[in-house]
Amino acid sequence: MKKLLNIAKEKGTPLFVFSSETFKQNYLKLSELLPGVKHHFALKSLPHKDCINIIHELNGYMDLATRGEIDLVLGTAPELLNHSIVTHPIKSNEDLLYFKENGIRTIVVDNISELRKILPYRNFFDVLIRIAFSNDHARFDLSKKFGTHPEEVIQLIQHAIDWNINVIGCCFHVGSQMDTPDMHVNAIQSCYYLYHRIELLFNFKFKILDIGGGFPAQYHEQDISIEAFCKPIKAALDEYFPDMEVWSEPGRCLTANTGISVTKVVGKTIKNGIIWYYLDDGVYGLFSAKFFDYAHFIPSPLEQRNKRVSRSVLCGPTCDSIDVIAEDVLLPEMEIGDYMYCKTMGAYTWATRTDFNLCNPINWIDQELISTPKAPVLL
Numbered sequence: 001m002k003k004l005l006n007i008a009k010e011k012g013t014p015l016f017v018f019s020s021e022t023f024k025q026n027y028l029k030l031s032e033l034l035p036g037v038k039h040h041f042a043l044k045s046l047p048h049k050d051c052i053n054i055i056h057e058l059n060g061y062m063d064l065a066t067r068g069e070i071d072l073v074l075g076t077a078p079e080l081l082n083h084s085i086v087t088h089p090i091k092s093n094e095d096l097l098y099f100k101e102n103g104i105r106t107i108v109v110d111n112i113s114e115l116r117k118i119l120p121y122r123n124f125f126d127v128l129i130r131i132a133f134s135n136d137h138a139r140f141d142l143s144k145k146f147g148t149h150p151e152e153v154i155q156l157i158q159h160a161i162d163w164n165i166n167v168i169g170c171c172f173h174v175g176s177q178m179d180t181p182d183m184h185v186n187a188i189q190s191c192y193y194l195y196h197r198i199e200l201l202f203n204f205k206f207k208i209l210d211i212g213g214g215f216p217a218q219y220h221e222q223d224i225s226i227e228a229f230c231k232p233i234k235a236a237l238d239e240y241f242p243d244m245e246v247w248s249e250p251g252r253c254l255t256a257n258t259g260i261s262v263t264k265v266v267g268k269t270i271k272n273g274i275i276w277y278y279l280d281d282g283v284y285g286l287f288s289a290k291f292f293d294y295a296h297f298i299p300s301p302l303e304q305r306n307k308r309v310s311r312s313v314l315c316g317p318t319c320d321s322i323d324v325i326a327e328d329v330l331l332p333e334m335e336i337g338d339y340m341y342c343k344t345m346g347a348y349t350w351a352t353r354t355d356f357n358l359c360n361p362i363n364w365i366d367q368e369l370i371s372t373p374k375a376p377v378l379l
Contacts, residue, residue, distance in 0.1 A: 001341070005302045007365065008262045008339050014281035014362045015262040016350055021368050023258045023346075024054050030215070030250055033230035034237070040085055042213055042251030043069050045347045046258070049076040050366055056080050063087050063213075063249040067098050074102060085210075087171065087249060089114060089130050089146050100124055108171060110148045115156055118165055127160065128171045128210055129153050131194075133187045147172065150194050157198055170194070171210030177252060178214045181229045185236045187211070192240035209241055213249040217256030219344050226253055252347040259346030261286045263299065265338045266317065274311045277334060282316010282323040284356040286342075286349040290325065293348045298326050299340040306333045314340075318357040 008015055030039055040063035041055050047069060055062060056077035062084040064070055073080050081103045089110040091099075099107060100121055109115050110130040118125055132147025148156065153170065160167045170191055174183040191209055199205050211233070216224055237246055267278030279299075281287065289295035299314060312331040316323035334340075353362060 001302050004260065004262060004341060005339060007367075008264070008302070011363050011365055012360075013262055013264040013339065014279075014285055014360060016286060016345070016362055016364045017260045017262060018048070018050060018346070018364060018366050019258045019368065020050055020054055020366045023051060023254060024058065026254045026258070027055070027058055027060060029226065030230070030248075030253065033227060034234055034246075034248065037211075037237075037246045037248050039248050039250055040083075040087075041254060042249050043072070044351060045251030046255040047072055047351055048364065050364075051255070052076040052080065059083075061085075061247075063251075064104070067095060070098065070102055070104070085128070085247070087128075087130075087210075091117065093117060096121055096125075106168070109156070110146055112156065112159060115159055115163070115165065119163055122163065122165045126166050126168045128169055128208065129156055129167060131170050131172045131187075131191070133172055133174050133183060133190070150190060153194060154198070154201065157202060161202060167206070169206040169208030169210065171212055171247075171249075173212035173214060173249065175214050177216050178229070179216065179224055181224075181232045184211060184214070184233050188233070188236040188240055207245060208247060209244050210247040210249065211237075213251050215248075215250045215253035217252045217344065217347060219256065255346040256344050257346060259344075259349065261299070261342045261345045261349070262302070263340050263342075265334050265336050265340065268334070268336055271313075274313055274328070275331075275333065276313045276315060277331075278315045278317065279325070279340065280317050280360055281362065282318060282325055284316060284318050284320070284323060284354045285359070285362055286345060286353055287316065287325050288352040288354065289347075289349045292352045295348075296326075297342055297345075298329050299342040301332055301334055302339040302341050304332045305335075305338075308333060317359045320356070 038061050040061040042063045044065055052073055062080050064084050064086050065088040084104055085106040086099055086104050087108045089108050106126045108128045108130050130147045131150055172187050174187055195206050263279040263281040265277050266280050269276050283290050287297050309330040310333050312329055313327050314325040
């Protein structure tokens, strides 16, 4: 913690401390647990050039959703666009033209109107059809907004054949932060029967199965490990798709434990016997995941000068009254100028921060570069 404290004092807060080595090892670990699967990193979970450079270094793949994400890759490692897919099912005509101009070859659709948009580009794009599998066990059930029913896939395939559009397979996303791999296994099994039915009906075989994301991060000790999560998925893929090229779209499991936030106490008062601390970061900054991701944050003091704990409230720096990180928590008493930190802050925190109130910008630094004299502060 002393090293983290020194970084905060030198670089200033609010601060996001990224571990490029952890991110790299997470990607390699997932590749080991699901060998042969082409893992397309979901940039939306932590959109920063450091992540892109590591994926490029590892000869990995990217899962992109917007022109803005394409621009970030284009300005960092443009060669990766040849290894990228755009998985957002809904796209404007301007989007499609931009994807084509920048070499994106594979896109996703989930309805007839989106399939029709591809007609002018049918000689360029390969298409995945997104299937919806509802899931009550996910933190976010993504089937409500995107995906088509398995029965409707047959109709889309017929239209694609009539329009000479190249459909290479199906994809699914059973939900975010899963607590069990059962839905992945069930979806893989369902796709097996669907692929077999399509082969019988249309006399052609799909080339790709994309099993999406949803791989969990281990925020708490009781959360399922990535090893336990992937084991039955690998078994299902070995059983049902031993010869199929399989893709995935991991995000949270690669990024969650790569980031630590550091913030400073800039104000302090007592209200009704409870100590209120005002920090220089809050729910409009890295702690935005409290709203966007239903996350529960309780930062800890970097230095504990006082063993006595008191009922406390942690607030952010904006003038909005909802900018409260944690309420009625027991913390050692702190003073103005003290620092706090929060672990496992890599996923959907940096990505969802805002410019509300134009508060102090959040500094980004790769902790693996800290000991290097010329290490930059990446903003």
